[in-house]
Amino acid sequence: MAVDLQNRLERGKSSTSRSSLAEASSDGSTYSSLNSFELEIIHIFVQTAQVLGLPKSVGEIFGLLYCSLEPLTFDEIMLRLKISKGSTSQGLRFLRNIRAVKTTYMAGDRKDHFVAELRLRNLSAGFLRERIMPHLENGEERLNNLQQILDHSPPEKRKILKERMSYLFTWNKKARGLLPWVLKFIDT
């Protein structure tokens, strides 16, 4: 099982078969490899990231934080997931932008400590706000421009095309009206 998960998550990386949830490191490195619980949670978020059109690394980072009992530092995230500094930095930035991750300050430590937003409602809100709303708003703007173009088209077509456009307008408006409602519904 663990091997299977390992393979799915990190294709082609050397993986020491790890059967249990032990956190000891067998290769002498400071950071433990991922246990099967973590691998599975991470996998779920990686898949979700892909459905949403986000980079895998974003899913990995969020998944790791989601099942961590304490805040993790930049280095811990980077080393445990075996991803680069750049991916870690950009992934964390994205996650902070959509409020999926926040930082906590730990006394006497200069490093940032990252925590996942566990209330998925807030997570969804951030995603909808940062990604979906802009798209819908841009669409509305474009539709407005379109109406002008349409005024120059042959009258016999104009009526039908106007109708089609009005469907799009309606749909756009409804989709935007839907978002707050969706958020309320999944308010976990």
Next chain:
Amino acid sequence: MAVDLQNRLERGKSSTSRSSLAEASSDGSTYSSLNSFELEIIHIFVQTAQVLGLPKSVGEIFGLLYCSLEPLTFDEIMLRLKISKGSTSQGLRFLRNIRAVKTTYMAGDRKDHFVAELRLRNLSAGFLRERIMPHLENGEERLNNLQQILDHSPPEKRKILKERMSYLFTWNKKARGLLPWVLKFIDT
């Protein structure tokens, strides 16, 4: 002309040049190039396709059909959009699978004639059914497996991790329960 189309579809920020709606072809080809109305509608659907993680060609095909007053044949789609046979075939297949496009039969013509589903409600339904539901169902299954893994973990952690998993379960269930509602809401 072809270059212009390409540019406008790909990086369509400069949408102001609305020259004419004429359908005459200036390069001698059988199929007319796209007019500015079509270009703009197609652009909207291409963008949407990208948000949804679908190939550009799928957005192009749907956009073209969406603003066509008559059913179009395979060749018309291919030639007007200047995309390959393969892309056309696969794009149309995908669109038919999610019920975004259907074929009509025209007397005395062996070719398929394709029409866009104008009721965006049905379109959304197909997309949710074919793309989102499978993901949510897969997620639920994985979460079920996870519970077993969790039973082997240290008791002091188990409680907290179980709680986090239960958030995920709840979220998953709610998301699935939401879909029918969303569809009803956008029933245009």
Next chain:
DNA sequence: CATAGAGTTCATTTTTTCTTGAACTTTAGG
């Protein structure tokens, strides 16, 4: 202020995804 630690940036490389088109299957009509 000089420095080292913490994180960011971004040109390059790597990986993934999309498109292409030649070869293939299927089917209507002769």
Next chain:
DNA sequence: CCTAAAGTTCAAGAAAAAATGAACTCTATG
């Protein structure tokens, strides 16, 4: 049955997206 038109398939090439890591900025402290 054959043929040719209509569409499909899929290996290979092209394009797009993501990951990498060296060079960079910023800042808290000695």
